[in-house]
Structure formats: structure tokens, C-alpha cells
Amino acid sequence: MTVTKPLLTAFLLAATIALAPAWATTQAPPAKKTTADHAKFKELQRNFASGPEVTKACLSCHTEAADQVQHTKHWTWEYTDAKSGKKLGKRAIINNYCTTTISNEKDCMACHAGYGWKDSNFDFTVKENVDCLVCHDSTGTYRKLPGDAGHPVYERKEFPKGSGKFVDPVDLQKVAQKVAMPSRANCGACHFFGAGGDGTKHGDLDSALKTPSKALDVHMDATGLNFSCVKCHQTSGHEVAGSRYAMAAAVTGHARVRGAQDDQPASCPSCHGDKPHHENALLMERLNAHTDKLACQTCHIPEYARDGIGTEKSWDWSTATKMGPEGKPVLIKDSAGRRAFDSKKGNFAWDSYLVPEYRWFNGQVSYITVGDKIDPSGIVEINHPEGKVNDPASRIWPFKIHRGKQAYDAENNILAVTHTAGEDETALWANFDWQKAITAGMKTAGLSYSGKYGFVSTEMSWPITHMVAPKDAALQCAQCHGAESRLAGIDGIYLPAVHGSRLIDLLGWLAVAAALVGVLIHGFTRFCFFCNKNKTPENPQ
Amino acid sequence: MLKVIAGVVAGIAATLALVWSMAGSLAFNEQESPYTVEETVARIQHNIQDTGNGWSLMGLRNPIKPLQAAGDDALPAMMIEACSNKYSGPILKDDNVRFLSILMPCKISIYKKSNGKVYIGTMNAGLIGSLFGTTVGDIMKNVVADQQKFLVMDPNKPAPAIILPKTGGEGGSGGGSAGGC
Numbered sequence: 001m002t003v004t005k006p007l008l009t010a011f012l013l014a015a016t017i018a019l020a021p022a023w024a025t026t027q028a029p030p031a032k033k034t035t036a037d038h039a040k041f042k043e044l045q046r047n048f049a050s051g052p053e054v055t056k057a058c059l060s061c062h063t064e065a066a067d068q069v070q071h072t073k074h075w076t077w078e079y080t081d082a083k084s085g086k087k088l089g090k091r092a093i094i095n096n097y098c099t100t101t102i103s104n105e106k107d108c109m110a111c112h113a114g115y116g117w118k119d120s121n122f123d124f125t126v127k128e129n130v131d132c133l134v135c136h137d138s139t140g141t142y143r144k145l146p147g148d149a150g151h152p153v154y155e156r157k158e159f160p161k162g163s164g165k166f167v168d169p170v171d172l173q174k175v176a177q178k179v180a181m182p183s184r185a186n187c188g189a190c191h192f193f194g195a196g197g198d199g200t201k202h203g204d205l206d207s208a209l210k211t212p213s214k215a216l217d218v219h220m221d222a223t224g225l226n227f228s229c230v231k232c233h234q235t236s237g238h239e240v241a242g243s244r245y246a247m248a249a250a251v252t253g254h255a256r257v258r259g260a261q262d263d264q265p266a267s268c269p270s271c272h273g274d275k276p277h278h279e280n281a282l283l284m285e286r287l288n289a290h291t292d293k294l295a296c297q298t299c300h301i302p303e304y305a306r307d308g309i310g311t312e313k314s315w316d317w318s319t320a321t322k323m324g325p326e327g328k329p330v331l332i333k334d335s336a337g338r339r340a341f342d343s344k345k346g347n348f349a350w351d352s353y354l355v356p357e358y359r360w361f362n363g364q365v366s367y368i369t370v371g372d373k374i375d376p377s378g379i380v381e382i383n384h385p386e387g388k389v390n391d392p393a394s395r396i397w398p399f400k401i402h403r404g405k406q407a408y409d410a411e412n413n414i415l416a417v418t419h420t421a422g423e424d425e426t427a428l429w430a431n432f433d434w435q436k437a438i439t440a441g442m443k444t445a446g447l448s449y450s451g452k453y454g455f456v457s458t459e460m461s462w463p464i465t466h467m468v469a470p471k472d473a474a475l476q477c478a479q480c481h482g483a484e485s486r487l488a489g490i491d492g493i494y495l496p497a498v499h500g501s502r503l504i505d506l507l508g509w510l511a512v513a514a515a516l517v518g519v520l521i522h523g524f525t526r527f528c529f530f531c532n533k534n535k536t537p538e539n540p541q
Numbered sequence: 542m543l544k545v546i547a548g549v550v551a552g553i554a555a556t557l558a559l560v561w562s563m564a565g566s567l568a569f570n571e572q573e574s575p576y577t578v579e580e581t582v583a584r585i586q587h588n589i590q591d592t593g594n595g596w597s598l599m600g601l602r603n604p605i606k607p608l609q610a611a612g613d614d615a616l617p618a619m620m621i622e623a624c625s626n627k628y629s630g631p632i633l634k635d636d637n638v639r640f641l642s643i644l645m646p647c648k649i650s651i652y653k654k655s656n657g658k659v660y661i662g663t664m665n666a667g668l669i670g671s672l673f674g675t676t677v678g679d680i681m682k683n684v685v686a687d688q689q690k691f692l693v694m695d696p697n698k699p700a701p702a703i704i705l706p707k708t709g710g711e712g713g714s715g716g717g718s719a720g721g722c
Contacts, residue, residue, distance in 0.1 A: 213609065213612050213613075213614065214612055215609070215612060215613050215614035216614065223612075302655065303616070303655075303657075306614065332699070333702070334577075334579070334580065334700050335576075335577070335579040335580040335582065335583035335584075335700045335701060335702055335703050336577070336579035336580075336703065337702070337703075340700065350577075351577045352617065353616050353617055353653055354657065355655070355656065355657035473614075479655060484656045
């Protein structure tokens with residue numbers, strides 16, 4: 001008894017020490033202390049009339065920053081695919097939402113990390129046009145609106161026009177004095193609101209990730225790990241790692257020190273390795289055996305858009321320009337209050353808590369770019385995730401597949417570049433005339449236009465990688481190995497409990513029958529043996 | 542004789558076991574909806590309002606909210622509460638069956654499952670009513686007939702807006718309308 005008490009005390013003490021870090025993680029991490037208070041810098045103690053003026057002040061200390069930014073995709077909106085040599089990026093591709101930036105720069109550049117890109121004459125070498133504040137504002141007051149070619153709000157203005165809602169001008173001095181490392185809100189200002197609305201584009205990125213719960217994202221959990229975007233998308237010289245244009249779909253090996261030993265820091269195995277499960281021996285072996293076929297995201301993001309914001313599932317441009325009963329443009333919302341129809345843009349379908357679709361994916365995505373030929377007789381894949389079974393670089397990944405219809409040149413069989421944004425005579429959203437808008441857009445893009453347009457069904461794939469759920473919410477075995485298997489459409493693999501093989505089934509049943517026959521023969525033999533044993537000379541029966 | 546008694550007992554036991562195993566599925570109905578959770582809710586709400594017979598919306602609850610408040614989450618589920626004063630009155634005035642007020646208001650649950658599909662869950666009012674005599678049974682027959690109208694979805698009609706409770710709010714008591722029980 002005398003020994004038990006100290007042992008118990010020691011055990012409790014050891015357990016307390018061992019569990020302390022786990023308890024600590026439930027507390028919000030303390031704010032990082034900075035070594036510089038930008039409010040004390042003389043360069044920033046004045047009124048700024050424009051964004052470029054602020055940048056000029058920033059560059060007086062951060063001499064290399066603009067040059068660094070000007071070599072990134074956030075500035076060039078251009079990317080050359082190393083494998084195909086094809087020019088990609090927002091300047092080259094057509095997406096399934098607002099379609100293209102060409103001829104619509106004044107609106108689209110609200111999300112450019114720069115000032116003044118309003119047409120194809122934009123000078124990409126002017127350092128003062130780099131927008132430092134959009135990524136480094138910590139006040140949450142810095143706003144750039146469509147129509148201003150990337151400039152912040154300088155004068156109080158009504159937005160959206162005719163809404164009766166007004167946006168106040170940005171206090172540039174205040175924002176400049178409060179710069180900080182990018183937070184989720186900074187990145188999210190564009191990436192949560194891509195395609196013109198909260199959650200519209202990606203499906204796994206929306207404003208709920210500003211302060212998410214653990215249930216929404218275990219890594220960004222605001223009261224837990226509280227990862228910022230750049231925790232995974234590690235940045236060096238303003239180059240942000242982890243672009244969707246250059247993904248690694250199958251990172252293998254042990255866990256690494258991100259940023260130091262790994263040029264693909266934005267992956268699960270970077271921290272967790274490729275044998276991440278540590279449950280009981282049998283389960284661990286089974287689960288880890290899946291990692292050579294499945295991306296972590298496949299099981300650990302059971303649904304995407306897991307919040308009330310939701311995401312857009314489809315955008316049908318073919319109904320755009322249809323007017324309401326009084327011949328005026330109308331805006332109709334769905335039952336949840338999300339956009340369902342807009343005379344400017346057509347029909348939309350939204351939902352939340354969506355089950356992903358699954359594809360083999362090796363990190364390479366083939367894109368249709370401006371001017372590429374299409375086959376309008378079928379569904380046009382705006383982008384196609386490459387990958388196949390038995391490719392060591394491929395894994396089964398979850399995707400959001402966004403479907404829609406968009407305009408194309410019905411004789412040249414190319415997707416149309418449509419001049420949508422703006423208030424000029426040819427802009428679709430001003431004059432509701434497809435012919436004029438396509439003619440203007442194609443001319444700006446330098447493409448010939450036959451004068452005949454139609455609408456073609458399209459789809460675009462978005463790999464899902466954010467909104468990682470807690471492990472107890474991961475997919476269960478039966479969700480893939482069951483009657484309603486999520487992976488039923490995946491080719492090249494044998495899924496127990498899903499794929500029937502008559503030969504294997506036959507062999508199995510033959511084995512069962514053979515075992516049964518063996519048991520019967522054995523039993524019959526024993527029975528006969530027993531009967532013979534009981535025969536005596538007195539009782540020969 | 543013993544064999545006969547044993548056979549009867551075994552038969553009764555088997556029947557009880559069968560009833561026990563099926564009781565859950567008999568007491569409740571589940572059907573798939575072609576619409577999102579929100580649109581299904583909205584369409585049913587409007588159907589309830591259009592049905593007449595004293596029906597009115599009593600509330601709209603989101604049973605997932607308490608989970609979310611505790612940092613947890615689950616797939617969407619919403620519960621429409623509706624009541625008809627025409628049908629509730631006789632039950633509430635009869636001491637013998639007043640305890641059935643525990644089933645009021647009528648609830649229709651709309652939820653998403655992990656297969657991505659949306660379902661509508663309803664109580665089998667007809668079966669339950671038949672257990673409590675003629676008065677309740679007859680009332681419940683009418684409730685069943687109206688309940689079927691609630692679930693008729695006309696794809697030609699545009700998606701209506703969800704009707705949010707005017708007072709009380711989600712998770713609280715009703716107050717969405719002046720009628721009902």
C-alpha cells in the first residue's frame with residue numbers, strides 16, 4: 001500500500017506532463033510579436049492619395065520586394081507549364097465561371113496584386129504598381145472593387161451600383177502603418193471570393209475559413225492549430241508554393257521539414273509522411289496500405305463546402321440576357337438565398353456539404369486556353385486532370401466538378417472570349433447583346449470570329465484539398481467498399497465489396513463447397529468408424 | 542401436445558421478433574428528395590401553407606446548430622414543424638388522449654446523408670393513430686392525407702424562399718404564425 005500511492009502520484013504527474021501539450025493546443029495561440037512597428041516609420045506618417053504612393057514608401061525600405069513580386073504568378077497572371085510548354089495562368093485560360101479576363105481587366109483586376117491593369121497596355125515593369133497592401137493589410141479595411149482596375153476605393157462609392165450600399169474610402173495611411181504577415185483573411189480576400197462571390201469557385205475555400213471550427217478544418221481551426229495559409233504554402237521571396245498549376249499528387253516518404261527539404265511544401269505527407277496512421281496494428285497496416293492509391297484528401301475531406309456558405313455547382317451562360325416580366329434585368333435567389341438567376345449571367349445552382357467526385361490524378365492538369373479548338377458535340381472539359389492507375393505519381397483524388405454552358409464560335413469551334421464587364425456599348429452586362437459582346441471580346445483577344453455563336457456544355461475540375469475534417473469524420477470503409485461506393489466510377493482497381501468478378505466469386509464458392517463436402521465426408525467417415533467400433537461379436541448389427 | 546404448445550410459443554416469439562425488428566421502419570417513413578435541403582424545406586413549407594385544413598407553420602429547427610456551437614458538425618438537417626388546429630383541437634380536448642400532445646406539432650425532417658442525397662423523414666401518423674381508438678385514428682387518417690400533399694413537389698414551380706420563423710427563431714418555440722396548435 002505504501003508503494004502504490006507514490007506510484008500513482010508519479011503516474012498522474014507523468015500523465016499531466018505528457019498531456020500538457022495536447023491541452024495547450026486547445027488554447028488560441030498567442031499573437032506573434034513583431035520587431036517593427038510600422039506606425040513609427042516616418043515614410044508612413046503621411047497621407048497617401050493612391051496605392052502606388054504607398055508602394056513607393058514600402059519600397060524605400062523593402063528594396064527588392066517589388067521585383068520579387070513581379071516574378072510571381074500573383075503579378076504576371078501567367079504560368080508556363082513545364083511539361084507541355086503551354087502558356088497558362090489567368091491571362092491564357094478560359095474558366096467555367098466568368099470565363100476570361102481578356103477585355104474584362106477593369107473588373108477582374110480587383111484581385112490582381114497590382115494597380116492600374118485596365119487593358120492589354122498594362123506596364124508590368126512599373127514597381128510602384130505592385131500592391132503590397134492587399135496581402136499585408138491587417139486592419140481588414142482595405143478593399144478593391146470591380147471596375148477600378150485593381151485600385152483600392154479612393155472615394156465613397158455605391159457598390160453594387162444601384163444597391164443603395166456604399167463603400168467608404170480606404171484610409172491608406174492607417175493600413176500602411178498596420179501591415180503584417182498575410183493572414184487567412186488576406187489570401188481569402190481573393191481566393192475565398194473567386195468567380196464573383198463567397199465560396200463560388202473552389203468549393204473548399206470560402207470565408208468560413210477566416211475563423212473556422214475544428215470540424216471545418218483541423219489545421220486552420222481558429223481555437224486550435226490556427227494555421228495561416230502560408231504555413232503550408234510556404235513563401236520565399238514572395239513566391240508562394242503550392243499552386244494548382246504545379247501540384248504533386250503523390251508525395252511519398254517520411255515527414256520532412258517543410259520549406260527546407262521539400263519543394264512541394266503544400267502536401268499532407270510533408271508533415272505526416274506516407275504512413276500516417278498509428279492506430280492498432282491491424283487497422284494501421286490496412287489504412288497505410290491505402291496511401292499508394294488514395295490521396296489523403298479522399299478520406300479526410302468527406303464533403304466539401306461544409307458550411308452554410310456553400311459553393312456553386314453550375315453556371316449556365318445560355319440563359320443570360322433573358323429579362324424579367326417587365327423587360328428589365330432580374331436577379332432571382334434560390335431557397336437558401338444564393339444567386340439562382342441573373343439576367344447578366346444566366347442560371348446558377350448552389351449547394352453545400354457536397355460529396356466530391358473522384359478521379360485519378362498525377363498533379364498535371366491539361367487546360368483549354370484561349371483559341372484552342374473544341375468539340376462542341378460533347379461536353380468540353382475546360383481542364384482535365386491527368387493520371388491513371390499504375391502510374392506511381394497518381395492517386396485517387398477528390399474533385400469539385402463545376403458544370404456549365406458557355407458561348408463558343410459555332411464555325412471556328414473555339415470558346416468565345418466575351419466582353420462582359422464594363423459599361424461601354426459592347427459590354428454584355430451593359431447592353432445584354434451577345435453578338436456585340438463576343439465580337440468585342442474576340443477582337444481584343446486577337447481571334448477571328450465567324451459571327452455565329454452557340455452554347456456548349458462545359459465542365460471544370462477543382463482538386464479538393466482544404467477543409468480537412470477531424471479524423472473521426474473521415475470516410476468509413478463502407479463508404480467506398482459498399483453498395484453505394486463513392487469510388488464506383490474509378491477504373492483500374494478492384495474494390496472489395498464493389499467489383500464482382502465471376503471467376504473469383506466462382507472460385508470462392510467452389511472453395512466453400514469443397515470445405516462443406518470435406519466436412520461431410522469427414523463426419524460421415526467418423527460416423528461409420530463409430531458404428532463399426534460399437535460392433536461386438538455379441539451384437540454384430 | 543407439448544410439441545403443439547412449443548410450436549405456438551415459438552411462432553408467437555418469431556412474430557414478436559419480426560414486429561420488433563420492423564417497428565422502427567413502420568413508425569417512420571423516408572423518401573428521397575430531388576432538391577437541396579433548403580429547397581426541399583421551402584417547397585414543403587409552401588405546400589403546408591397551401592393545404593388549408595387549419596395547417597400553419599410552427600417553426601423551423603436546425604438540430605445541427607447546437608453541435609456547431611460546441612465545435613462539432615454533421616451533415617445538414619432541418620425540421621419543419623406544422624400544426625392544424627382543426628385536427629389538434631379534438632385531441633387536446635379529450636382527457637383520454639391529451640397525452641398525444643407530445644406528438645404535436647407534426648414534424649417533417651429534411652436531411653442529407655453521406656451519399657450526398659437529400660431525404661425527407663416523416664412519422665407514420667396513420668399507424669400511430671390506429672393504436673389509440675377511433676377518434677384519434679380518424680383524425681390521423683386526415684393528417685396522413687394532408688401529409689401526402691405536403692410532399693408533392695412540382696418541378697415546374699420555381700424554388701420558393703425558405704420561410705423563417707418570425708419570432709422565437711430556430712431552436713426555440715414556435716411563433717411563426719398565429720394559427721396552429
